Amino acid sequence: MKRRHELSDVEWEFVRPLLPASLRGRKRLDDRTVLNGIVWKFRTGVGWRDVPERYGPWGTLHTRFRRWALDGTFDRMLRAAQAKADAAGGVDWLVSVDSTAVRAHQHAAGARKGGSPALGRSRGRLTSKIHLACDALGRPLAFTVTGGNTNDCTQFTAVMDAIRVPRLGPGRPRNRPDHVLGDKGYSSKAIRVWLRQRGVGHTIPERADQIRNRLRRGCRGGRPPTFDKQLYKQRNVVERCFNRLKQWCGIATRYDKTAESYQAAVALASLLMWARR
Structure with a gap:
């Protein structure tokens, strides 16, 4: 009998072939x-200690989760799910990008020296930030995790470079969207030039200060960037994507000390979003 928050048979059949095979001889x-x-x-x-005993010893769950997080298992599973959908023509490459702040619980602090906590102070509290790009159906294509005080535009190219959907057959992974939608936080000359050099169309509104500076300079200010108001209305899919991710309490509030564990949790939630479509 399927209990609340467990994988359905359909989700398990989707995920099962993507899990790494055990090379150990003993039963696990x-x-x-x-x-x-x-x-x-x-x-x-x-x-971890509060997970019901029906799922086995909590130490086993934590050990296997950390192993899969550190060896990139969750990332590879997500890539495989995206590749399967793309091969079936199920990926809409109208990509929306945005970020969301996540409050960090006090248990998230105190990672061992030399770790990568990806925490930052924002309005007096520790926070993290998920920078994410999703397709037109609101499914995550790529994301990065930083401290909450990181500016959105500084992570734009990192998120775009992280989009790598493999081909099931021969060929290089696809990493170029058809079009990119972003809010005013991504309105910068560097980002527009970066997209233009790669032949990627974009719909990003100008900030009010940029409009004033352009008008103040007159003809030297250049022409305003093209902006499709109707197309921009579709950017709300990334907001809905964040809403679905934050239905996971362990993602809406960060309890993990290391960035690797938190990123693995986001990758797992993203994987199941692809499985449910």
Whole structure:
């Protein structure tokens, strides 16, 4: 019987071929049970020790999650899911980009020296920020995690470079959207030039100060960038994508000390968003 927050049979059949095969000879806890426990932990936001015993020892769940997080298993699974959808023509390459701030719990602080916490102070509290690009159906294509005090525009190229959807057959991964939608936080000359050099169309509104400076300079200010108001209305899909991600309590509030664990949780939630479509 499927319990709340567990994988359905359809989701499990989607995910099962993407999991790494065990090379160890001894018997271990079933992958579906472990993955259900990991999903339950991040959907509810509880501590590892509070995960119900029906999913096995909490230490086993945490160990396997950390192993999969550090060896890139969740990222590879997400790439494979995207490749499967793209091969079937199910990816709409009208890409929207944005970021969302995530409050960090006090348990997220105190990582060992030399770690990568990706935490920043924002309005007196520790926060992280997810910078994300999604397709026109609101499914994550790529994301980065930084401190909450990181400006959106500084992560634009990093997010765009992280879009790499593999081909099921021969050929290089696809990494170029048809068009990019972004809000005023991405209105900069450097970003527009970067997109233009790669032949990617974009719809990004100008900030009020940029409009004033351009008008003040007269003919030397140049022409305003093209802006399609109707097309820009479709940018709300990235907001809906964040809303779906933040239904996971362990993502809406960050409890993980390391950036690798938090990124793995976001990758797992993103993977299931592709599975459910």
